[in-house]
Amino acid sequence: MLLSDVGEFGLIERVAExxxxxxxxxxxxxxxxxxxxxxxxxxxxxxxxxxxxxQVHFRLDWxxxxxxxxxxxxxxxxxxxxxxxxxxxxxxxxxTPPELxxxxxxxxYRGMQQVxxxxxxxxxxxxxxxxxxxxxxxxxxxxEVKKGNLLTRSGARPGDVVVVTGxxxxxxxxxxxxxxxxGTMSPEIEGRLLAAHLRPEPxxxxxxxxxxxxxxxSCIDLSDGLASDLRHICTASGVGAxxxxxxxxxxxxxxxxxxxxxxxxLEYALSGGEDFELLLTIPPDSVGDLPxxxxxxxTKVIGRIVDDASIVTGVDIEGNRVALGKGYEHF
Amino acid sequence: MLLSDVGEFGLIERVAExxxxxxxxxxxxxxxxxxxxxxxxxxxxxxxxxxxxxQVHFRLDWxxxxxxxxxxxxxxxxxxxxxxxxxxxxxxxxxTPPELxxxxxxxxYRGMQQVxxxxxxxxxxxxxxxxxxxxxxxxxxxxEVKKGNLLTRSGARPGDVVVVTGxxxxxxxxxxxxxxxxGTMSPEIEGRLLAAHLRPEPxxxxxxxxxxxxxxxSCIDLSDGLASDLRHICTASGVGAxxxxxxxxxxxxxxxxxxxxxxxxLEYALSGGEDFELLLTIPPDSVGDLPxxxxxxxTKVIGRIVDDASIVTGVDIEGNRVALGKGYEHF
Numbered sequence: 001m002l003l004s005d006v007g008e009f010g011l012i013e014r015v016a017e018x019x020x021x022x023x024x025x026x027x028x029x030x031x032x033x034x035x036x037x038x039x040x041x042x043x044x045x046x047x048x049x050x051x052x053x054x055q056v057h058f059r060l061d062w063x064x065x066x067x068x069x070x071x072x073x074x075x076x077x078x079x080x081x082x083x084x085x086x087x088x089x090x091x092x093x094x095x096t097p098p099e100l101x102x103x104x105x106x107x108x109y110r111g112m113q114q115v116x117x118x119x120x121x122x123x124x125x126x127x128x129x130x131x132x133x134x135x136x137x138x139x140x141x142x143x144e145v146k147k148g149n150l151l152t153r154s155g156a157r158p159g160d161v162v163v164v165t166g167x168x169x170x171x172x173x174x175x176x177x178x179x180x181x182x183g184t185m186s187p188e189i190e191g192r193l194l195a196a197h198l199r200p201e202p203x204x205x206x207x208x209x210x211x212x213x214x215x216x217x218s219c220i221d222l223s224d225g226l227a228s229d230l231r232h233i234c235t236a237s238g239v240g241a242x243x244x245x246x247x248x249x250x251x252x253x254x255x256x257x258x259x260x261x262x263x264x265x266l267e268y269a270l271s272g273g274e275d276f277e278l279l280l281t282i283p284p285d286s287v288g289d290l291p292x293x294x295x296x297x298x299t300k301v302i303g304r305i306v307d308d309a310s311i312v313t314g315v316d317i318e319g320n321r322v323a324l325g326k327g328y329e330h331f
Numbered sequence: 332m333l334l335s336d337v338g339e340f341g342l343i344e345r346v347a348e349x350x351x352x353x354x355x356x357x358x359x360x361x362x363x364x365x366x367x368x369x370x371x372x373x374x375x376x377x378x379x380x381x382x383x384x385x386q387v388h389f390r391l392d393w394x395x396x397x398x399x400x401x402x403x404x405x406x407x408x409x410x411x412x413x414x415x416x417x418x419x420x421x422x423x424x425x426x427t428p429p430e431l432x433x434x435x436x437x438x439x440y441r442g443m444q445q446v447x448x449x450x451x452x453x454x455x456x457x458x459x460x461x462x463x464x465x466x467x468x469x470x471x472x473x474x475e476v477k478k479g480n481l482l483t484r485s486g487a488r489p490g491d492v493v494v495v496t497g498x499x500x501x502x503x504x505x506x507x508x509x510x511x512x513x514g515t516m517s518p519e520i521e522g523r524l525l526a527a528h529l530r531p532e533p534x535x536x537x538x539x540x541x542x543x544x545x546x547x548x549s550c551i552d553l554s555d556g557l558a559s560d561l562r563h564i565c566t567a568s569g570v571g572a573x574x575x576x577x578x579x580x581x582x583x584x585x586x587x588x589x590x591x592x593x594x595x596x597l598e599y600a601l602s603g604g605e606d607f608e609l610l611l612t613i614p615p616d617s618v619g620d621l622p623x624x625x626x627x628x629x630t631k632v633i634g635r636i637v638d639d640a641s642i643v644t645g646v647d648i649e650g651n652r653v654a655l656g657k658g659y660e661h662f
Contacts, residue, residue, distance in 0.1 A: 003436065004429035011436065011459050018440045019423075019447075019454040026420065026453050035455035037420055037473075040371055051424040051458045051469060089357065089368055092350075093382040093469045098335035105334065105342065109349045116350070122357050123350040124366035127382045127469075128342050136462070138382060138424045138469035142368075 031236070032153050033082040033221055034143065044150055045088075046143035048079035054134035062178045065104050067198040068137070069111030075223065076141035077119055077202035078276040082221040083152070084207055085145035087121040093138040095131035108137070119204055149211055151219035151280075153236035160217050160281035162241060162303040163290070165203045167251040168226055169265060170196030172272025176257055184260060189253045200276040206299070207278060213289045216280045225273035227324035231312050233279065240311035243303035245322060270314070271325045281305055362567070363483050364413040364552055365474065375481055376419075377474035379410035385465035393509045396435050398529040399468070400442030406554065407472035408450055408533035409607040413552040414483070415538055416476035418452040424469040426462035439468070450535055480542055482550035482611075484567035491548050491612040493572060493634040494621070496534045498582040499557055500596060501527030503603025507588055515591060520584045531607040537630070538609060544620045547611045556604035558655035562643050564610065571642035574634035576653060601645070602656045612636055 003011060016030040027044060028036035039045040050072065052058055058068045073090065080087055092112060096105060116123055121141065174197025177190050184190075203221075210216060218237055220229045226248070234241050250265045258265035280299075282290075290301065303315075314322040334342060347361040358375060359367035365377040381403065383389055389399045404421065411418055423443060427436060447454055452472065505528025513521050534552075541547060549568055551560045557579070565572050581596050589596035611630075613621075621632065634646075645653040 001433045002429065003427060003431050003433055006433055008459055011433070014433065014437055015440050015457075015459070018437060019444045021444075021448065021453060023420075023453040026455050029453065029455045030457070035420065035422065037455065045376075045473075047420065047422055047456055047471075047473065049422040049424050049456060049458050049469075049471060051426050051460050051467070053426050053460055053462050053467075055463060056426075056461050089354075089366065089378065091366065091378055091380040091471060093380050095382050095384050095387075095467055096334060098333065100334050102332045102334055102337055102342070102345065106345055106349060109346050113350045113352075117352065122352060122354040122360065124357050124360045124368065125378055125380060126346075126361070127380050128339055128346070129382050129384055130387050131384050131467070132386055132465055134463055136382070136384075136426055136467045136469075138380075138458075138467075140378075140380060140422060140471040142376075142378065142473075 028152060033079040034085070036083065036150065039144060043144045043146055046080055046083050046085045046145055047140065048076055049138065049140040050076050051136060051138040053136050060104070063198050065107035066111030066114070069108040070115040071198060071200060072137050072139050073112045073115040073121065074200050074202050074276060076139050077121065077204060078200070078221040078223065080141055080143035081202050081204045081207045082219050082278055083143070083145055084149040084211065084219065085143035086204065087119055088142040088144050089122050089124045090116060090139060090141045092123055092126040094126070095129045095136040097133055098130055100135070119202065151216055153218055153220050153233050156218040156233050156237035156239050156281040156305045158239055158305055158307040159284050160305040161284055161287055161301050162230070162243065162305065163280050163282055163299050163301050164222070164226070164249065164277050165206050166275070166277040166298045167249045167254065168222065168275050168277060169254045169268030169272045170251050171200060171274040172268045173254045173257045174198065176261060185256055189256050192253045193257060197274070200274070202276060203278045210280070210299070214282050214286045216282050218281045220279050222275045222277045222279055223273060225271045226279065227270045229279055230324070233281065234309060234312050238309055240306040240308045241303055242306055242311065243314045243324065245314045246317045247300065247302045249298070249300045267325065359483060364410040365416070367414070367481065370475065374475050374477060377411055377414050377416045377476055378471065379407050380469065380471040381407050382467060382469040384467050391435070394529050396438035397442030397445070400439040401446040401530060403468050403470050404443045404446040404452065405531050405533050405607060407470050408452065408535060409531070409552040409554065411472060411474035412533050412535045412538045413550050413609055414474070414476055415480040415542065415550065416474035417535065418450055419473040419475050420453050420455045421447060421470060421472045423454055423457040425457070426460045426467040428462055428464055431466070450533065482547055484549055484551050484564050487549040487564050487568035487570050487612040487636045489570055489636050489638040490615050491636040492615055492618055492632050493561070493574065493636065494611050494613055494630050494632050495553070495557070495580065495608050496537050497606070497608040497629040498580040498585065499553065499606050499608060500585045500599030500603045501582055502531060502605040503599045504585045504588045505529065507592060516587055520587050523584045524588060527606070531605070533607060534609045541611070541630070545613050545617045547613050549612045551610050553606045553608045553610055554604060556602045557610065558601045560610055561655070564612065565640060565643050569640055571637040571639045572634055573637055573642065574645045574655065576645045577648045578631065578633045580629070580631045598656065
């Protein structure tokens with residue numbers, strides 16, 4: 001049997017069975033956005049890691065090395081945000097062909113440094129090795145979280161509302177701009193979509209703002225797409241969910257490219273992935289606090305958690321259930 | 332300018348300049364076996380990461396996937412030992428071609444699990460992504476160290492003695508067995524050399540034993556070879572070193588393959604690399620305690636630290652200075 005037969009999530013399940021095991025220092029192991037370790041009386045230590053492969057996850061003819069580096073750091077920081085945490089330190093490993101220009105590698109690290117400096121994340125170590133042909137970039141980010149603020153995928157309860165921290169689909173739309181080539185829409189529109197794809201912003205500030213007056217019950221970062229990531233929350237929490245499709249926030253720019261490509265804007269939003277917005281669940285009695293926070297962030301209510309775990313569905317404006325589609329599959 | 336022009340250490344210097352920066356939480360950043368972060372009054376947090384690329388660092392026709400996985404964990408644990416630390420948790424990222432057999436990946440993780448379980452290291456997370464052609468394995472290990480036990484590369488002082496925790500050159504000799512094909516020496520000899528290469532033992536227990544009665548001033552793990560790694564200690568500490576070549580511990584098995592290949596046994600020992608023994612410096616007044624510890628471990632005195640930083644040399648049995656040669660260069 002090949003990896004392509006079992007897929008990413010099939011593989012993760014098998015791996016987790018092999019390496020799983022009890023350890024009193026481990027609060028959460030494989031299966032959430034970060035691993036969670038005991039740190040001290042007040043805080044947990046968070047660990048997350050992401051690997052990016054050239055020609056699979058990025059192309060240097062589509063993105064500058066700075067953008068690739070910055071985006072790789074941002075993706076890891078998004079995982080820290082999804083657990084309610086703040087950044088602590090990063091290590092960066094790079095495998096590159098020896099015939100790569102030193103300038104290219106320096107630009108990659110400059111892009112990482114810019115984003116990590118912006119969010120207070122020192123890069124403290126790493127490894128540099130030779131590869132056969134393509135660059136592989138593997139980043140590990142440590143974070144910390146107050147014990148009372150820890151958010152996982154498994155705390156959603158029936159009746160909770162589902163919220164997202166920003167418009168969805170822009171990153172996937174930006175990838176379409178790169179694939180089609182620029183110049184078919186206005187430079188402003190293309191620029192905003194490209195920025196969403198190339199320079200995503202981890203929601204570290206937003207999640208701390210939400211803690212001020214809300215008590216989120218679960219959280220995940222939208223890396224694989226709403227359809228897939230909401231399923232992760234539901235599976236881990238043993239609940240279902242209904243998404244009111246007309247409430248899913250979609251940007252004007254995403255509607256623009258949808259009109260051009262003929263692919264529904266909602267498909268970008270539900271299946272696109274890599275928006276790095278957060279998907280949270282919040283108790284219904286907190287919803288009253290959202291309007292004030294909505295001004296400070298771009299958080300929107302898009303649905304609710306239901307008791308029946310077999311239901312993870314969209315609901316259209318007429319109340320009909322509509323499939324949410326699939327997310328990004330890595331193999 | 333290409334990476335092959337500046338080499339691994341040239342690249343690390345450039346990278347360290349880009350990502351360097353002060354942060355009060357960072358005790359030691361890029362440039363030692365682990366990064367060191369503030370944790371609490373009693374302890375520091377250690378972070379180390381290693382990336383292994385198929386066909387560059389391992390071949391699945393020479394090593395079983397179990398051996399590759401176990402060795403990757405051991406190499407990271409060796410970095411924790413080199414800082415005087417004990418293991419805390421690991422993350423594992425793997426990039427693999429989709430047409431790889433699931434069994435192969437499971438065996439890799441089984442090998443990692445065996446070694447990590449042996450040393451009390453839970454594997455708590457990771458990433459699984461698609462690669463173009465070869466496997467890239469990137470492992471990050473966290474450790475902890477009592478503040479008083481922290482060992483770095485920079486504490487060696489003139490007059491200190493240089494010690495190593497075991498025989499050197501066996502791992503390189505084991506690689507030669509693989510390259511030449513087995514069957515030219517006795518199965519016992521080949522088996523011992525292959526084990527040194529494929530299943531190295533991180534010196535976690537030995538370093539804790541040494542703390543009981545010695546106060547090491549600096550430490551590094553022998554991953555690039557004695558010649559190269561001793562230079563790292565000397566550069567970081569601003570000192571020189573003389574190695575008494577006849578005292579470098581070399582196994583009977585290594586002498587056996589040297590007789591067969593015509594390559595001097597000392598060359599295996601000085602330039603071979605990946606033995607994952609520790610190289611330590613110890614104040615001369617502690618040397619009296621070594622004999623007792625020598626029975627418990629295989630630690631041997633091989634030289635001494637000198638004031639003149641321009642001298643990092645071997646000394647032969649007649650007192651003549653002899654070049655130590657080069658270590659492993661990654662690009």
